[in-house]
Amino acid sequence: MSPLLGRLATALRRRSLGLALLLLIGLLGLAPLPVAAEFSGVDYTLTNQNEQDFSGQNLANTSFAGATGRHANFRGADLHGAILTQAAFPDADFAGADLSGTLMDKVDFSGADLTGAVLSGAIASGSSFRGATVTDADFSDALIDRVDQRSLCRDAEGTNPVTGVDTRLSLGC
Template structure:
């Protein structure tokens, strides 16, 4: 009996479900991961730069020192995720859900946080380091956070 040849393409990865996995240092850069599920996964030091994570679920994910620069995180679920030392440079988070997300020592230069619900203490902390303009949306990082 012949075994069918399976080819994983970028569109195949979009439905990927790697919830509750240890993915330390994994390289998912420049991939189509729209709608993917990374719930409760350990993505410490993972490279997701330049990827399409539109509508992806990263609920409770550990993203310490991960690279999310230039990612499309529109309408993604980041609730209860831990972002410590995470690079969000030029990321688009428009409409993402991040109410209980922990942002500590993150790089957010050029990130767009338009319509992202977050706790007031996290917004205040992010406003302290916010700068730049997102190259995709043209929005100012400080304005997208509602900084004064």
């Protein structure tokens, strides 16, 4: 079996339909496959991503539902629209990441670095940000539990370098 067919079969087994379609199009010669690593829409549901390096990757609309990512590196990654529901990312690095519009309910972000991250429009109900660093982060229109909001406000400071939004104002401190 060709490597491309193997990747197509794997994508179909994982129900990564977007990736499967992209591979099928490439297999049929209808469009070239991307040269750079492209992970947008990949399904990492219920996987172990501890200490993995996703820095600078396009992970838009990707699912990490139920995944674990202790010490994972998402620095500067594009995760907008991703699903992180019921996942655990303790001590992970999300500095400068785009987490806008993500569904991140019941996620463990304890000790995570969210410095300069954009979390605008994120739904983070039931999540834990205990000990997380949120300097220069933007939480505009994010849904965060009142307890987490109060806790984050104690150490929140700075202005997001991408959106220009004051962290404390975005948290409603």
